[in-house]
Amino acid sequence: MHRLTNRQILLGITGGIAAYKSAELTRLLKKAGADVRVVMTPAAAEFITPLTLQALSGHQVHLELLDPEAEAGMGHIELAKWADLVLIAPASADFIARMTAGMGNDLLTTLCLATDAPICLAPAMNQAMWRDTATQTNLATVVQRGIKLFGPAEGEQACGDTGPGRMLEPEQLAQLAAEQFETRSLSGKTVFITAGPTREPIDPVRFISNHSSGKMGFALAQAAVDAGARVKLISGPVNISAPPRVELVKVETAEQMLAASLDGIATCDLFIGAAAVADYKPVAVAEHKIKKGNEEIMELRLVKNPDIIATIAAQAAPPFTVGFAAETRDLLNYARSKLTRKQLDMIIANDVSQPGIGFNSDENLVTLVTTDTQETLPQCSKQQLARQLIEKIASTMNAAQDKV
Numbered sequence: 344m345h346r347l348t349n350r351q352i353l354l355g356i357t358g359g360i361a362a363y364k365s366a367e368l369t370r371l372l373k374k375a376g377a378d379v380r381v382v383m384t385p386a387a388a389e390f391i392t393p394l395t396l397q398a399l400s401g402h403q404v405h406l407e408l409l410d411p412e413a414e415a416g417m418g419h420i421e422l423a424k425w426a427d428l429v430l431i432a433p434a435s436a437d438f439i440a441r442m443t444a445g446m447g448n449d450l451l452t453t454l455c456l457a458t459d460a461p462i463c464l465a466p467a468m469n470q471a472m473w474r475d476t477a478t479q480t481n482l483a484t485v486v487q488r489g490i491k492l493f494g495p496a497e498g499e500q501a502c503g504d505t506g507p508g509r510m511l512e513p514e515q516l517a518q519l520a521a522e523q524f525e526t527r528s529l530s531g532k533t534v535f536i537t538a539g540p541t542r543e544p545i546d547p548v549r550f551i552s553n554h555s556s557g558k559m560g561f562a563l564a565q566a567a568v569d570a571g572a573r574v575k576l577i578s579g580p581v582n583i584s585a586p587p588r589v590e591l592v593k594v595e596t597a598e599q600m601l602a603a604s605l606d607g608i609a610t611c612d613l614f615i616g617a618a619a620v621a622d623y624k625p626v627a628v629a630e631h632k633i634k635k636g637n638e639e640i641m642e643l644r645l646v647k648n649p650d651i652i653a654t655i656a657a658q659a660a661p662p663f664t665v666g667f668a669a670e671t672r673d674l675l676n677y678a679r680s681k682l683t684r685k686q687l688d689m690i691i692a693n694d695v696s697q698p699g700i701g702f703n704s705d706e707n708l709v710t711l712v713t714t715d716t717q718e719t720l721p722q723c724s725k726q727q728l729a730r731q732l733i734e735k736i737a738s739t740m741n742a743a744q745d746k747v
């Protein structure tokens with residue numbers, strides 16, 4: 344279910360008694376971290392009130408195609424583009440027929456025409472309507488177009504009949520929605536990711552560190568697991584918990600981060616350095632707390648830390664190595680020089696001088712740089728960005744390996 348975190352789900356509700364279950368479905372999708380926008384057909388609004396769905400989704404429900412107020416908020420084309428997934432539950436026989444015909448005679452059918460997002464239908468209807476040749480022919484057509492069917496289940500129906508046509512339960516639908524976001528692009532690969540800050544002790548109570556939250560590295564770990572990889576996440580001290588199915592190795596100093604990164608490096612296919620490693624550490628760590636003296640100026644001698652990612656990239660058979668370049672000026676030039684100097688395969692450059700992105704924030708805007716390519720991705724949440732980055736990294740890495 345964690346795959347639903349920050350996913351944008353457009354939930355379409357059409358007219359059927361199962362519409363009451365869509366309230367629970369909305370709650371479950373929200374609980375799993377998805378952002379849910381609800382679109383109802385006029386018939387759906389006869390079965391369940393838009394107000395219920397508005398309260399559960401936290402957004403105004405979209406009801407009509409030609410509503411100037413709703414269009415001023417988020418217009419239908421914008422809504423179609425916004426969606427990562429369109430889930431229609433319940434999908435009535437009438438709705439499926441209109442969709443099969445490619446009609447755009449209400450908001451929901453129009454959105455289905457306009458969206459590039461995957462569409463999933465959870466049919467719900469009387470068993471005889473389900474079995475009808477017209478419905479079955481329509482379903483075969485939409486399935487051929489790539490639309491997914493969730494269910495229906497068989498059993499007792501609201502009308503008293505028994506047979507196929509019951510909508511799947513909300514838990515099953517939420518689970519199936521989550522599964523749509525699983526990719527296999529890193530299937531069978533081992534990925535090491537460094538994340539968070541390092542802490543370089545000065546004395547037993549003080550250290551040198553930075554503001555890195557670890558959010559980007561943790562989001563990358565999640566996305567890599569979802570893409571089928573085995574993931575070791577090597578993290579400095581952070582306040583977030585590791586995603587499920589990730590091996591978390593907690594470290595404090597750059598030296599410890601390097602040791603954990605080298606441990607098992609021969610098995611690693613992809614190394615992503617998302618940690619903000621302290622460049623320098625105190626030459627010596629005082630055994631006891633350093634006391635305040637009379638001097639106005641106190642000097643701390645520092646020595647360079649090992650460069651973890653450069654050490655990884657310099658291995659005899661290095662993994663595909665991806666670094667980050669957080670800069671406040673001259674972003675791409677610095678990024679390119681790091682790519683070359685550290686012998687990386689790819690560098691993800693982000694401008695940390697801009698408020699609202701980068702360090703400690705929830706969003707990020709980055710440019711992907713390789714020796715011969717450069718691509719800026721649109722600003723989005725770190726989770727969404729992580730998924731895009733993993734897909735881009737996986738395709739670049741697989742293409743590079745195919746060339747060898």
Ligand code: C5P
Nearest residue numbers: 616617618620648649650651652666667
């Ligand atoms: O040189 P700079 O710190 O800007 O390089 C950033 C990239 O190098 C990041 O991917 C970071 O995780 C990695 N790095 C490292 N070890 C260091 C310094 C940076 O792995 N000592």
